Amino acid sequence: MIIAIVTIAALATLFGLLLGYAAVRFHVEGDPISDQIDKLLPQTQCGQCGHPGCRPYANAIANGEDDINRCAPGGEATIIALADLLGRDPVPMDDDIGEKLPSVALIIEKECIGCTLCIQACPVDAILGAAKQMHTVIESECTGCELCLAPCPVECIVMIPIEEGIGNWIWPYPDNDHRDLSLSREAL
Amino acid sequence: MTEFALILVSTILVNNFVLSKFLGLCPFMGVSRKLETATGMGLATTFVLTLSSICSYLANEYLLIPLGLEYLRTITFILVIAVVVQFTEMVMHKTSPMLYRVLGIFLPLITTNCAVLGVALLNVQEQHNFIQSALYGFGAAAGFSLVLVLFAAIRERIAVADVPKYFEGNAIALITAGLMSMAFMGFSGLVSG
Numbered sequence: 001m002i003i004a005i006v007t008i009a010a011l012a013t014l015f016g017l018l019l020g021y022a023a024v025r026f027h028v029e030g031d032p033i034s035d036q037i038d039k040l041l042p043q044t045q046c047g048q049c050g051h052p053g054c055r056p057y058a059n060a061i062a063n064g065e066d067d068i069n070r071c072a073p074g075g076e077a078t079i080i081a082l083a084d085l086l087g088r089d090p091v092p093m094d095d096d097i098g099e100k101l102p103s104v105a106l107i108i109e110k111e112c113i114g115c116t117l118c119i120q121a122c123p124v125d126a127i128l129g130a131a132k133q134m135h136t137v138i139e140s141e142c143t144g145c146e147l148c149l150a151p152c153p154v155e156c157i158v159m160i161p162i163e164e165g166i167g168n169w170i171w172p173y174p175d176n177d178h179r180d181l182s183l184s185r186e187a188l
Numbered sequence: 189m190t191e192f193a194l195i196l197v198s199t200i201l202v203n204n205f206v207l208s209k210f211l212g213l214c215p216f217m218g219v220s221r222k223l224e225t226a227t228g229m230g231l232a233t234t235f236v237l238t239l240s241s242i243c244s245y246l247a248n249e250y251l252l253i254p255l256g257l258e259y260l261r262t263i264t265f266i267l268v269i270a271v272v273v274q275f276t277e278m279v280m281h282k283t284s285p286m287l288y289r290v291l292g293i294f295l296p297l298i299t300t301n302c303a304v305l306g307v308a309l310l311n312v313q314e315q316h317n318f319i320q321s322a323l324y325g326f327g328a329a330a331g332f333s334l335v336l337v338l339f340a341a342i343r344e345r346i347a348v349a350d351v352p353k354y355f356e357g358n359a360i361a362l363i364t365a366g367l368m369s370m371a372f373m374g375f376s377g378l379v380s381g
Contacts (some may be wrong), residue, residue, distance in 0.1 A: 007257060007260075015268075015271040018271065026278045032285065087228075
């Protein structure tokens with residue numbers, strides 16, 4: 001009886017010490033998983049996912065606090081890349097985020113007063129202009145995050161949906177049931 | 189040499205741990221949806237099973253039997269296996285990030301997998317020596333990986349097949365597993381005795 005208690009206690013203590021030592025000795029800086037997730041995100045820092053930037057969203061995914069389908073600028077490609085990394089099944093874009101068509105901002109140049117507020121708000125530096133000069137949006141850089149809409153004092157920025165063409169058309173998800181997801185993934 | 193080959197064939201095909209001993213069914217159903225994850229899981233299990241059957245053999249032979257504590261076998265094995273796996277995971281995390289990426293997520297999952305403990309206990313029951321224990325563990329894991337990968341491949345086909353509505357998901361997976369189990373019964377004629 002005594003021998004049993006002593007043996008198990010000694011064994012457990014020994015193993016505890018070993019693991020404690022290993023935790024200190026083999027400590028790894030940072031969280032590699034959230035680093036890897038962060039690398040896959042588009043780094044537009046647009047905040048459409050509800051987090052204040054890409055790094056916080058990556059941390060939230062790594063901790064299992066948020067789903068992988070909330071990155072609007074990344075779109076389908078990001079969801080599939082994240083699903084591959086994390087070994088999960090890809091899911092369609094979140095409804096709050098996904099229902100908008102992909103679009104770019106357009107400044108109505110007649111109304112622009114050149115206040116530069118939208119330039120400061122743009123996370124990807126897609127707006128060109130200077131104080132008291134008319135601004136314009138570089139269409140190819142714009143991620144459609146809509147962060148420039150709110151600061152504009154004269155509301156001269158509108159969102160224009162991107163027209164579907166050969167360059168950006170993708171297979172649509174079938175909407176009958178989830179089973180066909182893997183099919184459309186192969187088609188991608 | 190024949191004896192070692194016999195152990196391998198027996199554990200991989202004839203007495204397959206999943207299909208004829210019904211051990212390790214949770215990862216078998218859980219991670220068999222995708223072929224890549226199934227392969228990762230198979231590799232991780234092979235690693236852990238071989239290591240843990242060696243360690244638990246040593247613990248049994250040099251700690252429990254000399255002290256006459258055979259009745260504490262289960263709890264000691266669980267302790268030893270958990271610690272060895274955790275320790276290996278830490279070392280691997282630091283020294284080989286590449287390997288950690290392949291196996292990392294699965295290692296803690298299988299620490300207390302029933303197949304892992306089952307192999308350790310069966311080793312004692314069948315009075316294997318050191319090399320036999322290691323081979324038995326390795327063979328069990330190879331059999332597990334083989335079946336897991338085959339099953340994942342079948343399930344990937346089933347996912348796009350036209351399955352009747354009430355058999356979708358786990359129901360058809362269990363039926364498939366049953367059919368595989370019956371198919372593997374055919375191997376019992378492979379080795380006589």
